[in-house]
Amino acid sequence: NAGVTQTPKFQVLKTGQSMTLQCxxxxxxxxxYWYRQDPGMGLRLIHYSVGAGxxxxxxxxxxxxxxxxxxxxxxxxxxxxxxxxxxxxxxxxTSRGANTEAFFGQGTRxxxx
Amino acid sequence: xxKVTQAQTEISVVEKEDVTLDCVYETRDxxxxxxxxxxPPSGELVFLIRRNSFDEQNEISGRYxxxxxxxxxxxxxxxxxxxxVDSAVYFCALSENRDDKIIFGKGTRLHILP
Numbered sequence: 001n002a003g004v005t006q007t008p009k010f011q012v013l014k015t016g017q018s019m020t021l022q023c024x025x026x027x028x029x030x031x032x033y034w035y036r037q038d039p040g041m042g043l044r045l046i047h048y049s050v051g052a053g054x055x056x057x058x059x060x061x062x063x064x065x066x067x068x069x070x071x072x073x074x075x076x077x078x079x080x081x082x083x084x085x086x087x088x089x090x091x092x093x094t095s096r097g098a099n100t101e102a103f104f105g106q107g108t109r110x111x112x113x
Numbered sequence: 114x115x116k117v118t119q120a121q122t123e124i125s126v127v128e129k130e131d132v133t134l135d136c137v138y139e140t141r142d143x144x145x146x147x148x149x150x151x152x153p154p155s156g157e158l159v160f161l162i163r164r165n166s167f168d169e170q171n172e173i174s175g176r177y178x179x180x181x182x183x184x185x186x187x188x189x190x191x192x193x194x195x196x197x198v199d200s201a202v203y204f205c206a207l208s209e210n211r212d213d214k215i216i217f218g219k220g221t222r223l224h225i226l227p
Contacts, residue, residue, distance in 0.1 A: 033215065040122070042219035043204060050213050058214060090158065098208035098215045099146040099165070104158040 002026050006091050006105035013081040013112045021076040021108050023091030031094040032074040033102070034058075034066065036087040043090065049074055050097070081112045115140045117207050117218035125224040126195055134190040134221045136205030142166075144210035147181065147188040152202040152220070161203075164188065192223075200225045 007022045025032065034046040035058075045058030049068040063085060065077040074093075078085060088109050092102040116139040126132045138147065149161040162172060164181050172179045176193045192199050205218045 031213065035217070040219065042119075043206075043217040045214055045216065048214060056213070059216075088156075092158075092215075094215075098213045099163075099210065101148075101160045101163060102150075102158075102215060103160075107156055 004091055004093055004103050004105040006089075006108050008108060009106065010109050011111070013078070013110065015081060015083060015112060017081050018077070018079050019081065021078075021089055021091075021110070023074045023076065023105060024072050025074075025091075025093040025103070026072065027093060027095065027103065028071060029093035029095050029103070030071065031097055032068065033092045033094075034064070034074070034076045035090045035092065036060065036085075037090060037107075038087050046076065046089075078110075081110075083112045086110060086112045115142075115145075115207050115209055115212070115214070115216050117205050117216055119205055119218035119221050121221045122219070123222045123224070125226060127226050128197055129194050131191060131193050132195055132223065134192075134203050134205075134223065136188045136190065136218060138186050138188065138205070138207045140186075140207060140209055142209040142211055146208045146210075148206040148208075148215070149179065149188075149190050150204045150206065150217075152204065154200070158204075161190075195225045197225045197227055199223060 004025045033048040035043040047066040049055045091105040118137045147164045151159045180189045202220045
């Protein structure tokens with residue numbers, strides 16, 4: 001049972017490039033979340049999804065897109081990377097909504113130069 | 114809007130001392146849930162505890178204890194007889210019953226000095 005898997009673990013992008021951070025969970029969880037972690041800022045919610053086909057914005061959605069075509073996958077897309085998007089990104093899932101324990105992936109460290 | 118404040122950015126204590134991490138929350142919902150997560154130096158996020166707004170009973174798990182007080186909107190975390198392995202960043206989080214978001218505080222970095 002792998003839990004929540006994020007790929008890649010590390011990535012360096014040039015300003016203006018696009019990329020997709022992958023997140024997959026094998027626990028049949030309905031709810032999935034994307035956070036970014038920056039020094040002194042804690043974990044900030046980017047986008048989240050309460051089920052396949054449903055997504056919504058979090059606290060800092062600008063510059064990011066998401067989709068949820070399956071229960072298992074919740075990719076995060078950066079359409080035109082900016083240095084301000086340099087961060088550690090975490091994907092999480094919960095079994096029964098926001099009021100239950102969240103399971104996190106190992107994180108993706110992204111650097112935009 | 115929901116908000117979580119962890120005013121202590123960084124704390125250093127000597128091993129075997131007790132330490133309390135503060136968490137203050139804001140919510141307009143009457144039903145809500147509070148959490149603590151640990152992020153050790155290896156970087157992963159580990160769930161520690163969940164509390165709902167109707168259960169103000171304090172909880173103890175080994176050297177860890179949590180004090181939930183609705184009157185002061187606080188959910189503080191105490192480590193008794195701290196150990197070097199307790200060194201980590203600790204996050205407090207809040208979710209409201211009428212919402213699907215989980216909002217985290219900025220975290221407290223705890224250093225346990227040998």
